Amino acid sequence: MSLTLKPLSLEVDWIGEPNLAFAGNLTHIDPKVGIPAAGPWSRNEPNHPTTVTAGFIGTAECVATARTWLARAAKGVDGDDEHHPFCGFQTDGPFGAQLRTDGPEAKINAAEVRALTADGLKRLDGLKHLLDLIDDRLRRLADLDAPPAVVFITLPSQITKRYRSVHQWNRGVETVWNLRAGIKARAMRRGLRTQLLQQETVESNLEAHTSDLEHPADLAWNLFTAIYFKAGGFPWTPVGLAEGTCHLGVTFYRPHGERSAMRTSVAQAFAENGEAFVLRGNPFEWKGKWPHLPAEEAARLISDVVDRYKRTMGRSPRRIVIHKQSRFFPEERAGFEDALGDFEYDLVSLAPATGVRLMRHGAYPPPRGTYVSLGDRRYLYTTGYVPSLGRYPHGHVPTPVQITDHVGDSNAQDLLREVLLLTKMNWNSARFAERLPVTVRFAGEVGAILRDLPDDFEPEARYAFYM
Known part of the structure; x- marks a missing residue:
């Protein structure tokens, strides 16, 4: 008995690249072209944030470094043949918004860092203690008369690497505790929006691509686009x-x-x-x-x-x-x-x-x-x-x-x-x-x-x- 196989029909087509909308009804396929050309979509809308006040949680050194890095990045970052230059985050620039890096801070002190990195400390216990510390600092910022629009959390890399993800087994059931998720959940309960900044990021060179991170212009684009949205704006639609x-x-x-x-x-x-x-x-x-x-x-x-x-x-x-x-x-x-x-x-x-x-x-x-x-x-x-x-x-x-x-x-x-x-x-x-x-x-x-x-x-x- 012979078996007859039906040939499969094959069709190949191409769907053109979809457009996005920016301010002034400009449409373009690329945010890194549309925003510099016209501004973010909500620039002329009621939800446009003209000023974004930044709050900070972290060690004194990490916070100071983050303030300096953000202020410098907000002025604009050069690109190259493969990376669009970042247009800056300034009131008189395409975004039409300014990041205030002189906002309030809630520090994590040296004694608290030593406790979190102590020998013999179980990782799950350490993660819970770290999240309690961050929650306390979030509470302090949320209780201000004018809470920051976005809270930057920047911690030493030895802490973020140690507590990024902690696995626990109990009666055959695995539970994964995630540092980022824990911070986001606690910030939500305080009514705050957060942005995590790695120590490697805020110590990176914005003038040249000298690290294993993304190109400096791409880092700035991604970060400030997220900041604009978290502060209430729509970058594009x-x-x-x-x-x-x-x-x-x-x-x-x-x-x-x-x-x-x-x-x-x-x-x-x-x-x-x-x-x-x-x-x-x-x-x-x-x-x-x-x-x-x-x-x-x-x-x-x-x-x-x-x-x-x-x-x-x-x-x-x-x-x-x-x-x-x-x-x-x-x-x-x-x-x-x-x-x-x-x-x-x-x-x-x-x-x-x-x-x-x-x-x-x-x-x-x-x-x-x-x-x-x-x-x-x-x-x-x-x-x-x-x-x-x-x-x-x-x-x-x-x-x-x-x-x-x-x-x-x-x-x-x-x-x-x-x-x-x-x-x-x-x-x-x-x-x-x-x-x-x-x-x-x-x-x-x-x-x-x-x-x-x-x-x-x-x-x-x-x-x-x-x-």
């Missing part, structure tokens, strides 16, 4: 998302010490203007390889998102798109679809595809935006050669993102076009684009912060507290 569209990134996390109980977090819910918010779902029991929502919890999550969207945007969404990195289980899908009955919707599973490569002639990999249809499978290169840059800005062989599951109203190419746009919506940096869309890009980091918050505390919805 997406172009091309239909009005009334809300994109959700759904992820899961396990509370500290739990074996089977899970919680849901909508890591980012993005409206068409880029407005983002975070929600935390209810606990639920889960067993198996891939976590998925019970039907009633999936429906409740949609109800919460719609309610938050109405409060944020002043109207109901027209279309809801859900991004996950795992497939939709039947019960989960049914819960979502029942709750989405009155909306246009798309349920989309996205995952990096490590087993598929597209080869091309020439010195560079496929262009970013290359779309591949192989049978009923759909792939998108979110990294790759960038024609407008004239280079491939990554050091690894690019792999595409695959739509592994889809139910809904839109065709695959339109969904991938939206994914490509959402890879440009990371306001925590001014990078040209990320590998994954922002809806799922920070899923793990958001879950880690939610994990550190007590159940009786209502998490901040605004994404600036999680960055």
